[in-house]
Amino acid sequence: MSTLNNSTNIFWQECPVGKVERQKLLNQKGCVVWITGLSGSGKSTLACSLSRELHSKGKLSYILDGDNLRHGLNKDLGFKAEDRAENIRRVGEVAKLFADAGLICIASLISPYRKDRDACRAMLPEPNFIEVFMNMPLELCESRDAKGLYKLARAGKIKGFTGIDDPYERPLNCEIEIEQKDGVCPKPAALAGQVVSYLEDKGFLQVE
Amino acid sequence: MSTLNNSTNIFWQECPVGKVERQKLLNQKGCVVWITGLSGSGKSTLACSLSRELHSKGKLSYILDGDNLRHGLNKDLGFKAEDRAENIRRVGEVAKLFADAGLICIASLISPYRKDRDACRAMLPEPNFIEVFMNMPLELCESRDAKGLYKLARAGKIKGFTGIDDPYERPLNCEIEIEQKDGVCPKPAALAGQVVSYLEDKGFLQVE
Numbered sequence: 075m076s077t078l079n080n081s082t083n084i085f086w087q088e089c090p091v092g093k094v095e096r097q098k099l100l101n102q103k104g105c106v107v108w109i110t111g112l113s114g115s116g117k118s119t120l121a122c123s124l125s126r127e128l129h130s131k132g133k134l135s136y137i138l139d140g141d142n143l144r145h146g147l148n149k150d151l152g153f154k155a156e157d158r159a160e161n162i163r164r165v166g167e168v169a170k171l172f173a174d175a176g177l178i179c180i181a182s183l184i185s186p187y188r189k190d191r192d193a194c195r196a197m198l199p200e201p202n203f204i205e206v207f208m209n210m211p212l213e214l215c216e217s218r219d220a221k222g223l224y225k226l227a228r229a230g231k232i233k234g235f236t237g238i239d240d241p242y243e244r245p246l247n248c249e250i251e252i253e254q255k256d257g258v259c260p261k262p263a264a265l266a267g268q269v270v271s272y273l274e275d276k277g278f279l280q281v282e
Numbered sequence: 283m284s285t286l287n288n289s290t291n292i293f294w295q296e297c298p299v300g301k302v303e304r305q306k307l308l309n310q311k312g313c314v315v316w317i318t319g320l321s322g323s324g325k326s327t328l329a330c331s332l333s334r335e336l337h338s339k340g341k342l343s344y345i346l347d348g349d350n351l352r353h354g355l356n357k358d359l360g361f362k363a364e365d366r367a368e369n370i371r372r373v374g375e376v377a378k379l380f381a382d383a384g385l386i387c388i389a390s391l392i393s394p395y396r397k398d399r400d401a402c403r404a405m406l407p408e409p410n411f412i413e414v415f416m417n418m419p420l421e422l423c424e425s426r427d428a429k430g431l432y433k434l435a436r437a438g439k440i441k442g443f444t445g446i447d448d449p450y451e452r453p454l455n456c457e458i459e460i461e462q463k464d465g466v467c468p469k470p471a472a473l474a475g476q477v478v479s480y481l482e483d484k485g486f487l488q489v490e
Contacts, residue, residue: 099342150368164355174344175383176342
């Protein structure tokens with residue numbers, strides 16, 4: 075009997091249809107592709123492109139977008155340090171559920187701190203967490219500024235903005251790093267292709 | 283630009299692979315089957331049996347079990363009133379994501395208050411929330427007491443236990459009500475069959 079958080083009485087319910095059966099049905103293996111990087115580094119663009127490439131191969135994926143979840147699951151959270159950590163923790167927990175359901179779950183959020191990302195990594199068996207680092211120069215991200223956020227941050231109207239007055243901690247051991255080539259950003263389809271190749275090589279796109 | 287909870291700047295990211303495309307891939311429609319009832323009323327048993335029946339038809343489902351989620355996503359929550367409400371809200375939000383992903387999401391939790399269940403219902407388009415009420419007599423649930431919880435509640439060792447010293451509010455307009463027939467509980471497979479028939483009738487098990 076569990077005595078988890080003042081409780082009492084939480085039992086674990088097992089079920090005869092498990093991850094293995096779902097993976098067979100889908101002919102793929104559940105995993106989490108965690109895309110991290112500065113605002114404007116192209117996380118959402120890659121997430122969408124990856125989702126499209128996978129769909130064209132008959133593979134089921136689902137995008138957990140940090141911003142979108144703040145309208146639902148995480149709408150009770152603000153932007154102070156502990157809320158940001160809790161935001162990422164919840165996305166990690168939900169991503170884990172999607173991977174367990176057999177989907178290729180694409181999480182797309184700045185997730186600036188190594189500690190928070192590594193906590194999400196630790197929720198899954200080692201190979202099933204694939205960290206993709208959008209390693210784009212701040213200047214490039216800021217020059218894009220599609221949402222106008224860098225301008226606000228520079229003007230002091232947003233506090234604690236990653237890259238401006240709050241740090242981004244680069245991954246030390248990510249599975250995939252996306253960079254400019256000769257000062258040019260690869261096209262989204264090419265980037266998605268790079269991730270798809272990784273997933274193929276690691277055997278996520280079929281079951282034995 | 284959103285000004286949601288002190289924020290700032292949360293944009294909604296749309297993507298070209300949407301619910302419709304995922305549903306076509308799966309040949310089913312995403313929805314939430316929300317199983318509510320007393321502890322020991324057979325919610326988890328029905329959830330498992332339903333998941334098995336759906337799998338045998340090639341349909342992808344995923345169970346969100348209230349107890350299991352308290353080990354992960356909801357491990358920061360206890361059992362006081364606002365934590366219980368938040369527990370159910372989060373399950374509702376995650377169930378909504380799974381339905382959006384195209385899965386038949388089976389949520390299994392006591393969810394004793396009408397208000398909380400109705401809030402989850404309101405997150406989805408009307409037909410996509412299917413409330414299943416395990417309408418079993420308290421005496422039966424208590425006599426089963428597989429987890430020994432009723433005994434603890436009667437002894438005053440658990441406070442606020444649904445059915446003993448905390449109310450269970452029966453659904454007023456659930457889609458499916460499961461009852462004893464002539465004092466006998468239908469077999470799990472028969473109950474699951476009842477839900478599967480409902481899903482078939484309403485067109486959830488195929489796309490046009």
